[in-house]
Amino acid sequence: MSQHSEHPNSARARIETRLAHLGRDPSSEHGVVNPPVYRASTIIHPTMEDMLAGAQRRYEQGAVTYGRFGTPTHFALEDAMAALDGGHRGMVLPSGLAAVVAAVTAFVGQGDHLLMADTVYGPARTLANGFLARMGVETTFYDPLLATDDLAKQLRPNTKLVYAESPGSYTFEIQDIPALSKLCRNAGIPLLMDNTWATPLFFPAIERGVDVAIYAGTKYIVGHSDAMMGVLVTTEATDGIVRRNLQDLGYSTGPDDVYLALRGLRTMEVRLTRHQENALIVAEWLQGRPEVERVMYPALPDDPGHALWRRDFLGASGLMGVLLKPVSDPAIFTMVDHLEYFGIGASWGGFESLVRLIPMQGYRSAVPWTSKSPCLRLHIGLENPKDLIEDLEAGFDRLKRAAEG
Ligand SMILES: Cc1ncc(COP(=O)(O)O)c(C=O)c1O
Secondary structure, eight states: OOTTOOOTTGGGSOHHHHHHHTTOOGGGTTTOSSOOOOOOSOOOOSSHHHHHHHHHTTTSTTOOOOGGGOOHHHHHHHHHHHHHHTOSEEEEESSHHHHHHHHHHTTOOTTOEEEEETTSOHHHHHHIIIIIHHTTOEEEEEOTTSOHHHHHTTOOTTEEEEEEESSOTTTOOOOOHHHHHHHHHHHTOOEEEEOTTTHHHHOOTTTTTOSEEEEETTTTTTOSSSOOOEEEEEOHHHHHHHHHHHHHHTOOOOHHHHHHHHHHHHTHHHHHHHHHHHHHHHHHHHHTOTTEEEEEOTTSTTSTTHHHHHHHOSOOOSEEEEEEOSOOHHHHHHHHHTOSSOEEOSOOOSSSOEEEEEOOTTSOSSSOOOOOSOEEEEEOOSSOHHHHHHHHHHHHHHHHHHHHO
């Protein structure tokens, strides 16, 4: 058992209990409840022989050989995330996008091809169209709603991975991940998935057949909008290749940020449960508004992805899309600029509510986005939902006056 690994019986415990106990062992830290922040670059070895042996052990679980390869602070978060996801091992990285880059580039090289969902987070698309294209890697973007048999026809002999995100960024389509996993197993290639929206609590990705689970820990894991973080969870088969690539890329994650992520993890179930409750209340209210064309949130019974979501997910987080009936940008700005409780900002997953307008142009290519309806993204935080609804209601009044104006 490594210093911060799980109590042998705790895999049987319920999720709230596991979140409270994973990745920490007070008995080996003088009784201190939380793992301390180890700040390190150099690691001093007792002998030259030990140092040489350390270089051989650098990829081993729990091996402390150099600051960049991780300290017990990093291992605590990595072990906890791997256990939550049903995975083999975890890796922390300095941002969610760093995790995307490290995972994808581990499996492709010049002359290779990959399949990427059309609905991925924008910078993942930019990675494919920019850096990967320059390195001679070709990407086909696929419709996330395409039947898996039809997607199989897009596999080529040089296809090296499938990259999914479910629900999709901005438009929240749910993909059939178990079916995709089967397709990838048959083709002998890994399935990578950005699972930031659901977290392992609402979608244990590795248990559902994903080979590398990707997290922007910046969102719900950190949970307080005060640190950047990425996490990867691997299977036994994918771990070595991703770990070596990560070392080649030279990433190193600050231990203070890892500490904040570990602290966030302890309350993640409580926060996500409340995000879900609040988001559903606000989403249902939005559905009744005359200004709203469609609320994109898979927990809504009439959402096109609802049946799959119910089958595979254990919950829904606080992020949703809202298509407004066509209205001018200045009218939307009047609505949004004066909201009291919704901050205007990128990112999400903190305790606070956020709003932003998503310019959909350029985000889709497999199925071009033709709608003229403005797309708002709302993150529903931990405020009282009645206050959020009153705030939005006043915003819609401003929108209406500006549109009539
Ligand atoms: C779905 C998703 N994946 C990855 C990222 C990237 O995370 P980070 O901002 O930590 O690089 C984001 C950020 O918004 C995201 O929304």
